[in-house]
Amino acid sequence: MKVGFIGTGSMGSILIEALIQSGALEPEQVTAINRTPQKAQLLAAQYEGLHVASTIAEVIEHSHIVFLCIKPMEYKKVVDEIAQCDRPDLILVSITSPVLIEHLESQLKCKIAKIIPSITNYVWSGASIGMYGSRIQTEDRLLLEQLMMSISRPIQISEEYTRITSDLCSCGPAFISFFLEKWVEAAVEVTGIDKKEATRLACEMVHGTGKLLTEGGFTPEQLKQRVAVPGGITAEALRLLQNQLEGVFHQLIQVTHAKYEEDLEKVHHVFYGQEVNRPQY
Template structure:
């Protein structure tokens, strides 16, 4: 089997490593291309047997599965380069949310699926967001689902939901890390606690909180009620926290959605049929 990757940036490299460590891909099956040769060399050193393609066409040619791990505005160039070597039986996996499935199906002859990973997939955790193209068979869908199940919890969403779903699943780790960093900073500044100790405590808390909410299960409001009692320390602190952060995430989502809308317009224009060469 040949599995192609175009793009060896943060997410392309993350997926290669996660799939290999999970045992669902062998380095000998992987062929990868990138504009940055140093990233390819690093991956080849980490995973002996992994093959470096001379071009994007070489990575795409004959690949049973082809992962497109490139920036939205790079798609036009990449698609123009690889479209002539793709066949109807191949499956192209796009991990780039502003690139529409309909655009890819119009420009490429093969089967298309959009799957948005998360940085936490690197440790076999978190979700992966699935949006199916029209040409995939039920067998194709099952195979892809099982592949990503080895590194994540696959969840099917509507393509119209990709922005808010990505906010929760893919951007969410950065948002929570930002809040956690402020929590750790406050502990260090207010008490003199060693940063390493505060960080360990905060990370264990975060991991345990997620497990409790998923495994018990327990909703966010139920968890707050479990920890706090009326008139207690936690209740008083939660009141301060709610007042300080009220509306913050609405502003966060407004920002991400506006940026996504801008990106969508730019990508649609770049992939417009009138620009075909």
């Protein structure tokens, strides 16, 4: 199996490195291109055998599966280039949430899928969200899931839930890291604890909590109840969080969805030259 990558920025390079380091792909199976060639060449220098292409057509020619790891507003130009060398057996995988499967299927004749990865996939953990177009056959879906299973837990969803699942799986690490960062900062300021020590403790806590929730059989509600003894310190602190964070997660979802709809409208206009009806949240 030959896999191509158009774009080797943050997420593109994470996918390439994770798939190679996990053993899912050998460097010789990977062809990559980036608009800044030096970025792709750095990966080739790190993983001997990885091929750096000079054109998108070259990536398509050498690949059975191609991941599109580019920004939303770059898609139309790249898709126009792909259309010149498109073929029905090619599996094209978009990793960008505001670009819809219908956008790509309307322009190309190949098989279209959308997979939203997470930075957690870099350590072969977390979920990857899969959505599949009308031309994807069962064997195609299984092939993609087998590939992603080496670095994640593939979960298939309906495309209408792209944004909220991306919030939870892809944006979530940043949200959790922000919470930890502020908590550690406060711990240092109030108590004088060494920042590195506090950060290590907090990170180990998150690691262990994740294992309890994924391997230990706990739901978030069960784990909260297990730790927060009635009348105890944790329960008192949770009461504070409940009061102070009232409504903030609804606002968070509204913000991410509003930005998504703004980006979706821009992409839709680039592909079709018209506005898209935006749902209200």
